[in-house]
Amino acid sequence: QSVLTQPPSVSAAPGQEVTISCSGTSSNIGTNFVSWYQQLPLTAPKLLIYENKKRRSWVPDRISASKSGTSATLAITGLQAGDEAIYYCATWDSSLSVPGPFGGGTKLTVL
């Protein structure tokens, strides 16, 4: 069981919006930055969002993220078939200056 809790799966039709939650505690998400990664089938995870809400240059603005308290959320609007992937949240352990835990991942299915 992962330290960061994500729903195992979400789904929506093309053009619709989905949100993916990532729940932690005051010692991980509550006091550290959150990053989000997209893993397409048979490929390595790829950084989407860093420092809670900053998008990588290749990420379209229909993908956004936020953090509040001990939870973070990834939102994708205008869903496209190419968004079908597994999405992971992760955090940092600033007290030890080492990576923190990943979430268990959420499989996004575009219906």
Next chain:
Amino acid sequence: EVQLVQSGPEVKKPGESLRISCKASGYSFSTSWIAWVRQMPGKGPEWMGIVYPGDSDVRYSPSFQGHVTISVDKSTTTAFLQWNSLRISDSATYYCAKLFASYYDSCGQGTLVTVSS
């Protein structure tokens, strides 16, 4: 362009040793932390350890401390992940990833390790 190119898939028996590699290019190797991350089939990634090539400072996740060894060769800008005695439960895909501040900003293509008797 940052590139992390990992060594190819491995098939080993329990008890055997193994070292996999991650060749880095396109950035200052000595001044960026590199992480090794395990991903078991159908599971989320887990960080195993990180290394700072500049001074070979290594920090291990408690879950992997004592079972793996992480090292670097600055002359070839290569990071390594090593096992002295593999277990069947070590079967997984292993990624190296470059760290920037609090996140993994680039990732290798992964190395599939299969341990089977």
